[in-house]
Amino acid sequence: MTKATIDNVAALAGVSIKTVSRVVNKEPNVRQSTRDKVLKAVAELDYRPNLSARSLAGNRSYVLGLLYDNPSANYVIDVQDGVLTTCRAQGYDVLIHPCNHQDPDIGKEVTNLIRQTRIDGIILTPPLSDVSAILEVLKDSRIPFVRIAPTLQKDLCPYVETNDAEAAYDMTNQLISLGHRRIGFVSGHPDHRAVSHRFEGYRAALVENHIELDDDLVVQGYNSFESGEEAANTLLNLSARPSAIFAANDDMAAGVMMVAHQMGIDIPRELSVAGYDDTPVAHQIWPSLTTVRQPIQAMAQKATDLLLKQLMGKEVQLPASMLSSSLIQRDSTGPAGPAR
């Protein structure tokens, strides 16, 4: 009950501790009959290898580091879940490490993390995927890492991404096909390059439909609800106000809707609003928000998978994985009203 070390198992199975080690670590070159004996002993004693000892002796920790700096709790939780699920299945643990991407000492912080905990690999999530101070450190330290939705130096490490621009393009196109011509856009935080790239999709759809890009209709947002409110105040007070507003994330879209409600603008009759991310607020808000769902958990799983593969020595081909986002049609968008 108390303990059960590898020695106990070896004694019970009548083999050396090295053989037990081989079996436990699924190494090849152990006769099947020996393997069975050992497994039986392991089961009988309910043996669990001591991770500290293993880590010390093997010079690896069986722990992955997950770095993030994302104000969206839902995003973080989804990533954590994806990473944890995959890690657990492979006997790895996860060390979560929230940090501040604007901290000038972020590079040193990452160095410390690596040196002290001896984690075996690192997973970077946006916006950290594009922080060059971190990338430098990781490159130098030779520690394997993967990134989720990077936009910079994509050849640096394996990564996973989603077709953000394409989904934004689809969403814009859909608004256009509903008859909207003046479509406002609230862009994402410039530090979150993946988010800000959604603008490209918006622009592409306009171009394709021969609608001129009106600079007045594009407002810089910062991913927060409040910045969505500010943007809406600008957009909805324009002399020729848009009949639709596409915000680069749901929080900002919620901000837009709040302002519209306060101004007595009916959604979607007078104004269509679209978001991006499909956070819980999207379906809790009234009217429920048309948005884009990203496969966050799947991306995290895939990324972890790539990292673990790399750790197992299997070389991972760089061209990475692309998972696709999907449009979620809800009640905040509708046909454009009569032109004003």
Added chain:
Amino acid sequence: MTKATIDNVAALAGVSIKTVSRVVNKEPNVRQSTRDKVLKAVAELDYRPNLSARSLAGNRSYVLGLLYDNPSANYVIDVQDGVLTTCRAQGYDVLIHPCNHQDPDIGKEVTNLIRQTRIDGIILTPPLSDVSAILEVLKDSRIPFVRIAPTLQKDLCPYVETNDAEAAYDMTNQLISLGHRRIGFVSGHPDHRAVSHRFEGYRAALVENHIELDDDLVVQGYNSFESGEEAANTLLNLSARPSAIFAANDDMAAGVMMVAHQMGIDIPRELSVAGYDDTPVAHQIWPSLTTVRQPIQAMAQKATDLLLKQLMGKEVQLPASMLSSSLIQRDSTGPAGPAR
């Protein structure tokens, strides 16, 4: 750059490794001049103790386990932040372990966790704080632990709680003072005993104001947005419908508001709605939600603190900590309209 072990530091400082160990671990009985020498060497080599080695030799891991099973991403993130902040300050790491409180094997799962990772202590959050299978295991394993907002066997371990019932009482009282007499209540998930205790506050306020508790006005919810919608469907279709609804959490309150909107009921003119938790949705929704803010992060910090104190050998007095929640007045509540 590469490494730097305790031996290197000892050599550079001209002392034994044991002395370095003493200094690094802030043990007493080291002459100040010696301490300085060692610290200088530590700084010069940028030495970081290897946690695996320390853990193996010292029979402790410097890692705390954080167990949770909470569908609210915001709650979990807040707890994580609180725990992490406190742990980092003390040189501890955190192993997060989401799990399912209804899993019949939850006890075994916790046993495995303890056996394998040799974590030094455990932090339990609701609803896990009240899962007796876990409590049994922890009691037997003699591993120190703390609980956040427990309601069962409170003498089992140190804990932190907030004055839930009192805040619910205040909220109800406020609705009453706004003139509401028929106040609906959407109760929390029965497994989340702390949440379901909020009902006590509601009842107490009614009693004190000589308002009879009407069973029709109390509907069982399950903490989810959808259960809030269902409850609202029941309550708002009552022949004598309530002029206010108090939901035991914000998600359910949002569900209530959704149904009200769909039925064309104006909030707060025709119906006041109050929630509990002050999740982000509370201020992103329209109209913004009157609710109660819990000091989640502070509770997590306090709990971690208690646990760490316990680990340092300082005995913690049981009577635990009570942190108080505060009422957040927003736009979803207002004076009761003319009686109908």
Added chain:
DNA sequence: AAATAAGTTGACAGCGCTGTCACCAGGGTT
């Protein structure tokens, strides 16, 4: 000044595991 207590330091034996390497048996090759 001698005796005792208190403070300070280091030698050394592990903690429980993995890496290295040596060894042995048996099957193919020359």
Added chain:
DNA sequence: AACCCTGGTGACAGCGCTGTCAACTTATTT
């Protein structure tokens, strides 16, 4: 028959640290 493989196994030396305990130095007491 001598040779080399290759698969299978174990002996053993650490990994980098902390706990124990003994030894030594410096105060404090008598």
